[in-house]
Amino acid sequence: MLKKEGFRLTGTRRSLVKAILSLEGHWTIQDTATKLKKDLPSIGIATVYRTVQLLARLGLLSESRIGGGAARYEVADAHHHDHLTCNQCGQIFEFENDQIERLQSLVAKQLGFKLADHRMELYGDCTRKKCPNLGRGRKS
Amino acid sequence: MLKKEGFRLTGTRRSLVKAILSLEGHWTIQDTATKLKKDLPSIGIATVYRTVQLLARLGLLSESRIGGGAARYEVADAHHHDHLTCNQCGQIFEFENDQIERLQSLVAKQLGFKLADHRMELYGDCTRKKCPNLGRGRKS
DNA sequence: CTGCTTGCAAAAACTTTGCATTAAG
DNA sequence: CTTAATGCAAAGTTTTTGCAAGCAG
Numbered sequence: 350m351l352k353k354e355g356f357r358l359t360g361t362r363r364s365l366v367k368a369i370l371s372l373e374g375h376w377t378i379q380d381t382a383t384k385l386k387k388d389l390p391s392i393g394i395a396t397v398y399r400t401v402q403l404l405a406r407l408g409l410l411s412e413s414r415i416g417g418g419a420a421r422y423e424v425a426d427a428h429h430h431d432h433l434t435c436n437q438c439g440q441i442f443e444f445e446n447d448q449i450e451r452l453q454s455l456v457a458k459q460l461g462f463k464l465a466d467h468r469m470e471l472y473g474d475c476t477r478k479k480c481p482n483l484g485r486g487r488k489s
Numbered sequence: 490m491l492k493k494e495g496f497r498l499t500g501t502r503r504s505l506v507k508a509i510l511s512l513e514g515h516w517t518i519q520d521t522a523t524k525l526k527k528d529l530p531s532i533g534i535a536t537v538y539r540t541v542q543l544l545a546r547l548g549l550l551s552e553s554r555i556g557g558g559a560a561r562y563e564v565a566d567a568h569h570h571d572h573l574t575c576n577q578c579g580q581i582f583e584f585e586n587d588q589i590e591r592l593q594s595l596v597a598k599q600l601g602f603k604l605a606d607h608r609m610e611l612y613g614d615c616t617r618k619k620c621p622n623l624g625r626g627r628k629s
Numbered sequence: 630c631t632g633c634t635t636g637c638a639a640a641a642a643c644t645t646t647g648c649a650t651t652a653a654g
Numbered sequence: 655c656t657t658a659a660t661g662c663a664a665a666g667t668t669t670t671t672g673c674a675a676g677c678a679g
Binding site for chain 2: 667668669670671677678679
């Protein structure tokens with residue numbers, strides 16, 4: 350982990366990273382803190398926020414806001430991917446589609462932008478029972 | 490406004506809708522409440538939350554979480570569109586791209602889903618000055 | 630009348646900030 | 655030594671919830 354971008358590699362950060370790597374999928378700050386308390390009971394929630402956000406800015410973690418609650422993070426893989434969430438069970442699937450990526454860059458360019466990043470979240474229904482409520486009705 | 494989906498058309502809701510229609514672009518709950526207080530000083534913030542969320546579930550409003558702060562809403566147009574945000578000035582541009590939409594449906598279908606909705610937000614740089622900080626570093 | 634709606638206040642959920650102390654380099 | 659990093663508590667934001675009173679149907 351090349352943290353030597355001008356930042357200090359502290360014991361707390363080592364533990365933080367270890368906790369993160371032990372988590373699966375799309376975790377929240379609280380998930381991390383809970384896990385971390387076992388190794389490092391003295392950890393402060395503020396530090397977790399600050400460190401995770403730092404790692405995200407450095408590109409080592411990626412943030413998403415699936416589901417509308419707390420921000421969720423995941424280790425930034427080499428290959429970028431997007432998310433598809435089931436409106437019923439809430440399960441999150443990952444996928445990647447180069448063609449869409451290319452079109453996104455193209456659209457941005459046409460609008461006079463240099464595309465730096467993007468977030469794409471699809472919502473759908475598992476091919477099973479019908480939606481109990483009105484559906485999470487997410488549109489944009 | 491066909492609110493007769495089983496819900497009551499109250500005076501408060503009429504005023505709410507009027508306030509919403511007078512707002513431009515991507516407003517927050519607070520924006521709405523502020524505007525609304527002029528016509529209806531007694532309005533409670535909880536009611537604005539509840540009503541806006543109801544309208545969103547009915548598909549009359551669409552929600553997005555551009556910028557990471559409070560949720561933002563806008564009137565759901567007939568034509569769906571997505572957003573492109575400038576990392577520097579924060580300005581939001583809208584666009585639509587049928588080809589991307591088709592690919593999204595296709596991807597969902599391939600994963601065994603019926604696509605109900607989606608949210609896509611692009612982040613880029615205006616072709617001007619360089620980014621002051623590390624860039625909002627949004628990735629997903 | 631009946632029960633969906635509303636306003637208010639309190640609480641919950643999530644995140645940021647200030648500051649004295651600690652420890653990395 | 656110097657100063658970034660940490661822990662803690664307090665404050666800030668955003669959203670939700672409980673309830674009695676108010677209205678639409």
